[in-house]
Amino acid sequence: MRIIITSIKMLLMALIIVAPSFAIASQKKVISIEALVANGQYDAARQVLNLATRNDPERQLLLNHLEGLIHLQKGDLDSAIAKFRENLAANPNFFQSRNYLAQALFAKGDMQGFSYHANRVISGPISENLRDAYVRKLAKISHGKPWGIQTRFSLLPSTNINKGSSHEGFVLNGREFTINDNSKLKSGIGFSAGVTGFVKKQLTERSSLALILDVDGQKYSETVLNDAFTLQGKFAYTQNFERGSFSIGPQIKQQWDAWEPSRLSYGVFTKVSHQLTNKINLFLSADYWQHDYEDNEIFDGYSYNVATTLSYQHNPHLGFSLTASAYRDVKEDLKHLSYLDMTLRAGIIKEWKGGAITAFFGSYGQRVFDENFTLHNYEREDDHYSVGFKLKHRKLTFKGVVPELSYEYTKQKSNVLFYDYDSHDVSLSLSKAF
Numbered sequence: 001m002r003i004i005i006t007s008i009k010m011l012l013m014a015l016i017i018v019a020p021s022f023a024i025a026s027q028k029k030v031i032s033i034e035a036l037v038a039n040g041q042y043d044a045a046r047q048v049l050n051l052a053t054r055n056d057p058e059r060q061l062l063l064n065h066l067e068g069l070i071h072l073q074k075g076d077l078d079s080a081i082a083k084f085r086e087n088l089a090a091n092p093n094f095f096q097s098r099n100y101l102a103q104a105l106f107a108k109g110d111m112q113g114f115s116y117h118a119n120r121v122i123s124g125p126i127s128e129n130l131r132d133a134y135v136r137k138l139a140k141i142s143h144g145k146p147w148g149i150q151t152r153f154s155l156l157p158s159t160n161i162n163k164g165s166s167h168e169g170f171v172l173n174g175r176e177f178t179i180n181d182n183s184k185l186k187s188g189i190g191f192s193a194g195v196t197g198f199v200k201k202q203l204t205e206r207s208s209l210a211l212i213l214d215v216d217g218q219k220y221s222e223t224v225l226n227d228a229f230t231l232q233g234k235f236a237y238t239q240n241f242e243r244g245s246f247s248i249g250p251q252i253k254q255q256w257d258a259w260e261p262s263r264l265s266y267g268v269f270t271k272v273s274h275q276l277t278n279k280i281n282l283f284l285s286a287d288y289w290q291h292d293y294e295d296n297e298i299f300d301g302y303s304y305n306v307a308t309t310l311s312y313q314h315n316p317h318l319g320f321s322l323t324a325s326a327y328r329d330v331k332e333d334l335k336h337l338s339y340l341d342m343t344l345r346a347g348i349i350k351e352w353k354g355g356a357i358t359a360f361f362g363s364y365g366q367r368v369f370d371e372n373f374t375l376h377n378y379e380r381e382d383d384h385y386s387v388g389f390k391l392k393h394r395k396l397t398f399k400g401v402v403p404e405l406s407y408e409y410t411k412q413k414s415n416v417l418f419y420d421y422d423s424h425d426v427s428l429s430l431s432k433a434f
Helices: 002-018 033-038 042-052 059-074 077-090 095-108 111-122 128-144
Strands: 023-026 029-032 147-158 169-172 175-178 188-202 207-220 228-241 244-257 260-275 280-293 301-315 318-331 339-351 356-372 379-393 402-414 421-433
Touching: 033 042, 033 059, 042 059, 059 077, 059 095, 077 095, 095 111, 095 128, 111 128, 244 280
Parallel strands: none
Antiparallel strands: 023 029, 147 188, 147 421, 169 175, 188 207, 207 228, 228 244, 244 260, 260 280, 280 301, 301 318, 318 339, 339 356, 356 379, 379 402, 402 421
C-alpha cells in the first residue's frame, strides 16, 4: 500500500506540471488546488475552493473533484474512482475528473476501464506530454496482453430474416410469375452467440504475431433455412509505429447453412491505421477470399473488399466517422450474379450526461452486375439504403457484461422486381471481454 500511495503522490506531482490547471484566483495570485492536495494540505484546499466557488455554477462538481483528489492522494482508489465517476455522470464534459479517473483506474489495475477513459482524454485539451504518456500506456497494455477472449450473445427480432422479396409476383415479357414462399420476406426471431479469442507472441517492442479465432452461430425459431454457423481463423503479423499500425496475414473460414456444410473460404487480409492529428484517424482495410462451395460448384469464385474510414473525435464525448467501401463478388460460372457494390456510410457517436452513449448511422450503396440477368435484356442494378442507431449506458453493466440495443432499417430497390425488399432489424446484445 505504501508503494501505491508513493506512486500516486509522484503521479499527482507530475500531473501538476503537464495537466490542465484546475486553478482559481485568490489574493491576486493563482493557487493550484492540485498543489495543495499533493502537499497534504487538504483543509487548506477545501477552504480556498469553498471561498472561490460560492457563485460558481459548477461548484458541486469542483468540490467533488477535490474530494476525489484527496482520496487519490491518500491511496483510497475506490473512493476516488466513485467521486470522479459521480462527476462524469452529472457532466461527461468535466474533463479534469475523467483525466484523474483514468489515472486511478490504471493504479487499481483496471486496464479495460483505463483504456476506455484514456482514449477520451487523449482527444481533450491536454498537453502533448500528457497525451504521449497516455498513448504509451495504451500501447503497452495492448502489446503486452498475451491472450484475450470476448463473448457475445444477441436476440435478433426481424421483419425479414431472409431478406426476401416484398412482392407476391412479377410480370416478365407479358407473362405473370409467382414468387415461391422461400423467396418471400419472412419475419422471425433469432438468437446469435459468438466467441472471439486470440493468443499473441511479442516479437519486438513494436511487432507481434497473433492467432485469432472467431466462432459465430445464429438460430431462428420456426425454421432452419436461415440458421448459420461460422468458424474463422486468422494469423496476423502486426507492426506498430509512432502514430499507427499495420497488420497482414492469411485467413480461413468454414460456413454451415441450415446446419449443413456450405462453403469453405480462404484468403488474406491487411489493415492499416494512422493518426493524422490528435483528433483525426485514418483506417484502411482489404480482404481477399477464394470461395469453394460444397454442393454447388457453379457458385465457386472469389471476392474482395476494400474500405477506408476517416474518424473525427470532436471532443471526448462526440465523434464522427465516414466510410467508403468497394465489394467485388465474382462467381466464375455465373457472370449474371457477379457484381461490384460501392457503399458510403456515415456515423455519429455521442456520450450524454448521465452515462448514455448513442450512435446513429446511415448508408447508401449501389450494386451493379456484370451481365444481363436471366430472362432480361439488361443488367441488374440494386440501390440499397440503411439507417439505424445503437444505445448503451455506462452504468448498465454487471461484472463486465455490457448490454447494447440496436436497430436498423434496410431497403433495397432493384430494376429486377424480384430483389426488392425492406427489413426492420433489432438486436439486444450482451458482450464481455476477458
